[in-house]
Amino acid sequence: MPLPTFKIKLLYLVILTLLLVGLVPLLLTGWLLSGRSARELRSVENRYQIQLVQEKARQIEMFAQRYGDLVLSVANSIQLANDPQIINSPATEKRLGQILQSDPNVLALYIKPVNGESLSIFRREAFGTGELETIISDTGAKLTTQELLIGQPVKLSVNGDYAMTMASQVTIADRTVATVISVVSLKDISRNIVGVNPTAEDQLWQAGLPIIFVVDQNGTAIFHPDPSLVDAKRPLTSLKIVNEWLESNSQIQSGLVPFTANYKGTEHQMIGAYSTAMLGKNMNLGVIAMQDEAKALASVSEMRWQTWMISLAFAMLALIVGVISARLLTNPIYSLSEAAKKIAGGDLTTRVATSSIAEIGTLGSSFNSMTDELQGYIAKLANAARENRELFVGTVKALAAAIDGKDKYTRGHSERVARISVAIGRQLGLSEDEIEKLRISALLHDIGKIAIDDSILKKPAALTDEEYEIMKTHPQKGYKIMSQIPAMKDFLPGMYMHHEMVNGQGYPQGLKGDEIPLQAKIVSVADTFDAMTIDRPYSKGMLLDEALERIRSFVGTRYDAEVVEALVRGCMAGEIGQGVVRYIANTHEAATKDSAANAQKVA
Known part of the structure; x- marks a missing residue:
């Protein structure tokens, strides 16, 4: 028994099509854009907040430094005079008064000699009875060294404002002769x-x-x-x-x-x-x-609400337009359908309006023409796809040959070097085409190790000089393998020259400076950085700051300065590694010199 045929009216199909083609993309686009806006707004807000707190922190530090320097300058002037008697001189009192008068944040300046009377200049309206003496006494008791002391904020009883004390000892001939204390208002800061x-x-x-x-x-x-x-x-x-x-x-x-x-x-x-x-x-x-x-x-929630409202309005419009459009489309088709039924019934004299027949004929001719054009385009696309597939298959075979039989480190190392190289390339402003070439070159940079004996590659200790000389041949071997594929021409510099040094002491050609292609310089730095920061059987990987400092030490001898700085910027921007880099004081015993040397040998 044949299954019943499901039929749908063209009217409904047109309306449904308009809704799907117009409304769904609008909803998806609005939702995706609002999501992207949320991410970007969150990112902007994060950057704003971090910049804000950093700026506020610098304001506090500058405030403390300003008034700390004020105290130190008074102490230093007494030390330079080399005479404790100057403390109670009219000149000193005048200077303190000028300071107090010129800076409203300074509430009091106090100099207490070890022997003799104290000198104090202060704003009477700022302190309650005995309050200044208490603040000065507490601060002096805490000052036990010659370094500047910054006290905890204290609340003043008169106006409820907070103030901070700063104090420093005055020494003459290695002997403490006085203490300088200032009381600074925290109202403005x-x-x-x-x-x-x-x-x-x-x-x-x-x-x-x-x-x-x-x-x-x-x-x-x-x-x-x-x-x-x-x-x-x-x-x-x-x-x-x-x-x-x-x-x-x-x-x-x-x-x-x-x-x-x-x-x-x-x-x-x-x-x-x-x-x-x-x-x-x-x-x-x-x-x-x-x-x-x-x-x-x-604002993102508001954007999403607006998207729903616009989508609802568009749905109503699509419904109205769909009904009108469907009627305009279905009437000629109904006429053609009736004529076709009559012809199928044997009435060969049946004709449709000339305009209708002409439109259907044009539609058929246009369709046939379109089919011919499409057939030509498909043939061209098939030819291009075949060529691309040949390149792809050749590359995959080369990669498979390089990776087969090797340990996980080799595969993982190449992938990491590729990611690091791409991050460096972006920091240097390379085009997307150059970055793609750089990525493939970095993936294949150690392909020559396929021809190196496993006993050397997997040796769980440092290589001997003889083994190291064998290891040094892997760039030539990789070049020999990949140069057989014409499409690999643009990727050869990074594979062949990533062990060259800018001072000409590298291998295999001993190139130096600008003789080394940028692609090779980038892969060289990325290769060494990865080798330094991962654990080896015979050494533990460096921490990030240690590795960067070590690589920087080789600028001008092994590595190009611009490439190294691009690596540093990539690390700081979080493009190399995951999350925000945090410098935490962990004990890390690593022989950095041996690690770097071994990294150059093994990488």
């Missing part, structure tokens, strides 16, 4: 960091506004848009980003931290960044910026 207008913490979280604040080494807020948090001296360690900074501030200058924060029972997906402000040897402060991710990326 606080406003520069967190903003002029105080904002309650609840309002900041509810509005999803960016929150910028500064914490000390205990995680306690020093500057915050909500002054009550600073006054309460409540640690902000409940925030993951604060803990992240506390754990890494001595090792990582700046960092990005996406995290989840819970505020009053509500979870917020946050994007944040931190940077370390180093105030001398005795104090580090963490500058932190964070914002609710949904608020930061609100």
Whole structure:
């Protein structure tokens, strides 16, 4: 029993086609674009936040340096005078008064000699009764070395502002003769960091506004848009980003931290960044910026909503246009169908309107013409595909021959060298065509090792001089193999010359400087970098910074300076390796000189 034939009216088909062809791509495009916009906006926001916290951290450091230098300059002037009696001289008092008058941030300057009366110049309206003496006494008790001491911020009782003390000893003839202490207002620097207008913490979280604040080494807020948090001296360690900074501030200058924060029972997906402000040897402060991710990326949600609305409007338009278009298309076809039925029934006298027959004839002629053209194009494409396949098959055979029977290191090494080479090429601004040639050349750079005995390749120790001379023949052997394939001509320099050195001491030709093609220079650096940073049977791989420093030491002798710097930029940009490079102080015992030498022998 034959299966029933499913039929659909052309009217519905046209409408469905219009919806599929117009609406679906619009939805997909809008959704993909909004997703891409979200990624790009997140990336922009991350870059903005990291730049923001770095700038704020530098402002704090410059503030501390400025007033630290002020204290040191007063101490140095007494030391240069080589006379402790100058402390209580009118000239010293006048100078301190001028400093106080010219800089509103300086609240007090105090010089206390070991023997004799102290000299103090201060703003009376800034301190309560006995408050300055207490601050000076506490700071002096903590000053035990000749290095500049920066004290913790203290709240002044008169106006509620915060101030910071800085102190330094005065030594004459290796003997401490006095102490110089300044009290500096933090009002202006606080406003520069967190903003002029105080904002309650609840309002900041509810509005999803960016929150910028500064914490000390205990995680306690020093500057915050909500002054009550600073006054309460409540640690902000409940925030993951604060803990992240506390754990890494001595090792990582700046960092990005996406995290989840819970505020009053509500979870917020946050994007944040931190940077370390180093105030001398005795104090580090963490500058932190964070914002609710949904608020930061609100424009993406709005874009998606607009996409749905536009798509709905287009669907209605497509429905109307589809009905009209379908009627215009189906009427001539219905007429042709009726005429065809009559002819099939034997009525050979049946004719259709001339215009209709002419249109159908034109359609048939156009279709036949199109078929002829397509047949020609297909023949050309088939010929091109055949040629490309021959190149592909030849390349695959060469690769298979090079890889068969070799260990995993050989395969993995070539792939890594190719990726590193491509990253260097992009940093150098090479065209996509040159980068593709570079990638293939790097993949095949060690193809000559197919002709090297396995006992040498897989030797779990350093090579002997005789074995090393045999190993040095692999560029010629690789060149001999691949030069037999004409399409491989553009890839030969990297295979043949990647062991040449810019000082002419390389092999196999002893080329130097500009005689070495750029392709070979890039593969050479990538080859050595990979060999340095992976574990070998006889040596442990270097850390990133060690490998880069080692490679830089060979600039001008083995490697081209521009290529090496391109490698460094690629590493710093995260194009070589995964994630953000973090410099963490780990003990790493590696004989870098032997590692580099062995890397050159084995690579």
